[in-house]
Amino acid sequence: QKEVEQNSGPLSVPEGAIASLNCTYSDRGSQSFFWYRQYSGKSPELIMFIYSNGDKEDGRFTAQLNKASQYVSLLIRDSQPSDSATYLCAVWPGNTGKLIFGQGTTLQVKP
Amino acid sequence: SAVISQKPSRDICQRGTSLTIQCQVDSQVTMMFWYRQQPGQSLTLIATANQGSEATYESGFVIDKFPISRPNLTFSTLTVSNMSPEDSSIYLCSVEGDGDNSGNTIYFGEGSWLTVV
Numbered sequence: 389q390k391e392v393e394q395n396s397g398p399l400s401v402p403e404g405a406i407a408s409l410n411c412t413y414s415d416r417g418s419q420s421f422f423w424y425r426q427y428s429g430k431s432p433e434l435i436m437f438i439y440s441n442g443d444k445e446d447g448r449f450t451a452q453l454n455k456a457s458q459y460v461s462l463l464i465r466d467s468q469p470s471d472s473a474t475y476l477c478a479v480w481p482g483n484t485g486k487l488i489f490g491q492g493t494t495l496q497v498k499p
Numbered sequence: 500s501a502v503i504s505q506k507p508s509r510d511i512c513q514r515g516t517s518l519t520i521q522c523q524v525d526s527q528v529t530m531m532f533w534y535r536q537q538p539g540q541s542l543t544l545i546a547t548a549n550q551g552s553e554a555t556y557e558s559g560f561v562i563d564k565f566p567i568s569r570p571n572l573t574f575s576t577l578t579v580s581n582m583s584p585e586d587s588s589i590y591l592c593s594v595e596g597d598g599d600n601s602g603n604t605i606y607f608g609e610g611s612w613l614t615v616v
Contacts, residue, residue, distance in 0.1 A: 431610035
């Protein structure tokens with residue numbers, strides 16, 4: 389089992405819809421969870437981080453964490469074509485600084 | 500958040516040569532991290548660079564191939580030695596920085612895109 393799993397996609401949604409990106413992880417001791425957006429030819433850009441169970445909202449983005457189910461998701465409301473990118477889920481087990489990345493989900497938002 | 504600058508941003512390298520990538524941070528940080536992202540792949544941690552001590556390498560990465568320096572709290576270098584086409588990747592420097600009241604987060608530089616021919 390991979391340490392961090394994501395569906396590679398592509399996930400295709402129409403403009404204005406809600407895009408739901410999912411991620412599961414295997415290490416129950418994981419402390420912190422991150423979502424990075426990576427456009428083609430660019431480096432990863434941090435868009436959300438969450439440490440506690442529940443929802444965390446920032447603009448059009450909502451991160452959801454369920455540690456009991458070892459599941460973290462990212463919701464993008466009112467999706468725009470500019471949101472089309474690869475979204476990387478990353479898990480930080482603790483104080484080592486070693487982020488574990490999933491393979492990424494490619495999101496396509498169609499006008 | 501931390502501002503991280505990497506040089507070079509891109510380079511085309513000849514097989515068998517070595518290239519040193521520089522990473523400069525706008526604030527003092529304890530740990531700096533070097534990641535690699537091969538084409539179509541996710542990010543893999545190469546090593547953790549702490550100031551004043553030897554870098555800690557992840558499984559599959561060795562110091563002879565990827566020597567790292569960390570002369571102070573704002574700067575690090577990664578050298579890719581004796582390059583082969585398999586080393587064509589994005590190399591990313593990252594640091595731990597302030598997140599929010601709950602904890603810290605990891606920020607990335609713009610990356611160094613290396614193509615080995």
